[in-house]
Amino acid sequence: MNETTESVSAWLTKEYFETILREYKKDEGLVVTNINASTGSSKGDSFISTMTRFKVEFLASNCREPRQEFYIAKTSYEGDPVIARIMKEFDVYNREMIMYNQILPEMAALLVEIGDYDKLFAETIHVDFVRSAIIFEDLSVSGFVVADRIAGLNESQARLALTKLAKFHATAAVFNERMPGILTNLQGGFLRRTTRAFEPFFRGMLEVCANFADCCEELGPYYKDKLLKLRPHVFEYAVRSFDPKDGHFFTLIHGDIWATNIMLLSETNGEQFDTKKVKDARLIDFQFSNWSSPAVDLHYLINTSFENHLRLHCQDELIQYYHDILTSTLHKLTYGGHIPSLHELCIQLEERRFYAFTSSIVNQPLQISENTADSDLNSLTEVNERSRNFYKVLYSNTKVQSTVKVLLPYFDRKGLLDVSD
Known part of the structure; x- marks a missing residue:
């Protein structure tokens, strides 16, 4: 050991x-x-x-x-003082313990209440607040494996993930309605104005993206200029994606929903994992769960963890699929609040689409990197030569480059590269 x-x-x-x-x-x-x-x-x-x-x-x-x-x-x-300090600011350990001890079991019970025995996450065995420890079932023994962060989720896997996420959002909204204030007190994910630990990472990644665009025949100095002007504002614009807006449906969001926080179960249990016959999924890791817009989770999941053709060509269809499950579950649970129409959800997604931009340009290059030597919180929170070199390595990935070539013009057409008030 x-x-x-x-x-x-x-x-x-x-x-x-x-x-x-x-x-x-x-x-x-x-x-x-x-x-x-x-x-x-x-x-x-x-x-x-x-x-x-x-x-x-x-x-x-x-x-x-x-x-x-x-x-x-x-x-x-607790092996690194930088990590210890940052995580204390975010209060991630206490938040996840509250999730596993109090909130997730209640959300699971709500599904059982309507005869839905679908499991969304691992079962909690014990939470030790003194030692900051959570003991839960080991899903890998039942054949669950972590989703492939490099390849991304295919359509069947994506639909499974969206099913779990929709039920997560729906049960959380109903739980908060029945026990007002419990979930709304969970404010702030890993992006927040009060703790700007990851701002150097966002600014640094925009800079290396700008330099890549400048040297790229398909993009050029037009995009470099826009990205460098956007750089001082990128963190604030991303944080705005979490802000409340009149008429928007809010619930408890996962807050860090991407491939490695999703475990998948294949029909060929005990044999080689069959990506075409995945029959179940579980969500894991709830350190950054917070009360916000489901659009944050959807943009993050789609733009960090779906296969590119799904992100580019099937997004509307998959959002409709998510919405059907969300609204169906809310109706079955007799939710008393306003249930958003598909059109209202799409407007909510559009108003928070800047988060799709940062998920694609800032987060995904890190998440699909196969170079983990310098992959630590020090690299993401400090401004030094080591960090800058690490960001350059992330953008040397040909998969990242191919994605950026397609998505930067798309985000530009959406007006997301423009500096605004």
Whole structure:
């Protein structure tokens, strides 16, 4: 085991698991006979947390044969003072613990209430607020795998993800209606005016994009000039995508919904993963969930994680698909608030389309990079030569370049490259 796993195992003992499993399974006679830990994350998987997998063997009351189950312990990452400081400002650990302890179970119960047994996320086993730890089921044991961030989601995978996201948004809206204020207090995602930690990343990426455009025959100095003028404003314009507007439907959004925060299950369970026969999905990682517009999640998911032809040619159809599930679920749950029409949702998406621009130009190059050597929060929050060189590496990716050549003119036609008040 590595150092992180060893430190977690110092307190995640047989006795600890015995205590939490007795409560979770409502079995005071349950006895844990053995546990085995292994690392569950690697470089590039997460900037802000660590994962440890546990195989737990236990003997339940009235059972003669022991059983084994698999869990993941998600704990705070404290190995770097920069990360520790930034994450304290964002309060991500406390937010995700609240999500797993209080909010996600209630949202799951709402679906069961209407006879919908679709699962949206992993089941919570225990939340330890003292140690900033969450223990939940290990989905990988059931055959779930993390979506391919390099290839992107194909159409069947995209529809599954949108189904889960629509039900997430719908149940959250109803939960907040029944328990007013609980979700609206979750303000601010990873972009917020009060904590501008990622502004250097946004400005730096716009600069390297501008330099790429200048050297690109299909784009040229016209785009470089526009992007450099936009650069001082890019962070503020992106944050505006989260702002409330009269008449807009608001709910709890995932806040970081992209490929690696989606796990997929293939019909060929136990064999090689079949991308054409994916039958289920789960959403993971809720550190940045906040009360905002579903347009933020939709723009981010589509423009970081869908195959390019879906983003370019099937977006309207997929938004309609999402809207059908959102409204159907809201109606079944007898939501008392205003349910947006498809037209109203499209207007909401259009008014927040700048987030599609930053998701494509700033975020996706990082997320589809295969070079993880300098992929850490230091690179994204500091202004230095190391960061600038890292951004240049991201834009040396031919897939990124091909996408930018197509999307910059599109975003320009939408007026998103223009500086406004």
